[in-house]
Amino acid sequence: MARNQHIEAILPAQLGAARALAHAAAQLLTKAARANLAASPDDSHSNLSWDGDAQRFASQPLPGANGEVYVGLSLVPFELSLIDSATGTSVYPLVGHSLVEAVAWLDDVLESVALEPGANVSLPYNLPDDVATISRIPDALPDGLKSLAAWFDLADRAFRKLAADHAGLNPGASPVRCWPHHFDIATYVSLEAGDAETAKGIGVGMSPGDESYGQPYFYVNPWPHLDPAKLPDAPTPGHWHTQGFVGAIATGDEILSAPETKKALSGFLERAFDIGHRLLMR
Structure with missing residues (x-):
């Protein structure tokens, strides 16, 4: 199915649940960056790129033990990843897991490449209620x-x-x-x-x-x-x-x-x- 067909498969107004889930998971990437990068005045150290080839979000490059490291979030399949330029990619499927469990996995792989964990990072902003209340990724993902x-x-x-x-x-x-x-x-x-x-x-x-x-x-x-x-x-x-x-x-x-x-x-x-x-x- 072409990308335009993916867009047209679901009415734009019906993407709310998928959007909230992805928005919540994206905070794990920015927490990892905030734990390991010097703060930029415009907060750009915390932002994400979209990798069109891999179809995933990626953090800013982090200074791993053996080279640059990125934290990634793929929407399909819905999974977290650590992309290490030296050793390859580690993947954590998010479906059926709590965000606490996801953070624990991410902190372990960050520490394995001599990076700081992000679990204790406090975000300098409030998230929308439908995002802030998400604590677990459901077994049945929302359409969209x-x-x-x-x-x-x-x-x-x-x-x-x-x-x-x-x-x-x-x-x-x-x-x-x-x-x-x-x-x-x-x-x-x-x-x-x-x-x-x-x-x-x-x-x-x-x-x-x-x-x-x-x-x-x-x-x-x-x-x-x-x-x-x-x-x-x-x-x-x-x-x-x-x-x-x-x-x-x-x-x-x-x-x-x-x-x-x-x-x-x-x-x-x-x-x-x-x-x-x-x-x-x-």
């Missing part, structure tokens, strides 16, 4: 993990392409990374140097769903926020969001309403980015 992986893969590829297409901008695009707090995957295209609170830029990302939209959605958020009263027509197939933040949004439903998913997403991102760039830099 394969579809959720396909959404992340679609986003990662689209954002890498957009960053490459705008490689001439300076300072330019950040690496495409998944942020475990909100579980969104994004790049930030800086349009000028300076204080991040005031310097112009455009955030381009995908949330797998949150309190704003209960389904995956893509966003293009110019910074500083655009004036809601002066917005042009929204880039198709999306709409303008003006409550709490101002940005162009294309929900999963809106993307899937188009005949060609990848083409619709690419067109939406490019049109929204061009609008943001034009209005910010005029």
Whole structure:
């Protein structure tokens, strides 16, 4: 089955249980990084990459005894892994196990390569209730993990392409990374140097769903926020969001309403980015 078919196999609004389970498991990766890496001012030491070839999330590289080590999370099959550049990969199936058991396994393999355990790491943020209350991975996994992986893969590829297409901008695009707090995957295209609170830029990302939209959605958020009263027509197939933040949004439903998913997403991102760039830099 092609990746687009995986996306279309389950309605975007039905991915909530799969999203919460993956979001909870992703915290194990960020805890391992926080235990072993010096803190970055922007917290980027704790974020994750999406490995499209392996179809899994991976932590930042950790300094293992024999070289770089990564902690991975595959959604299908649903399993934790330690990827050691010197000795290979160790795998822990998560199905039917508690998160405490998963942390114990992870700490053992981290210590085996002279790394610090992550069990006692406190996260500097609160997780949504449906994520924070998960303590065990059920024997019967919710539908949607394969579809959720396909959404992340679609986003990662689209954002890498957009960053490459705008490689001439300076300072330019950040690496495409998944942020475990909100579980969104994004790049930030800086349009000028300076204080991040005031310097112009455009955030381009995908949330797998949150309190704003209960389904995956893509966003293009110019910074500083655009004036809601002066917005042009929204880039198709999306709409303008003006409550709490101002940005162009294309929900999963809106993307899937188009005949060609990848083409619709690419067109939406490019049109929204061009609008943001034009209005910010005029």
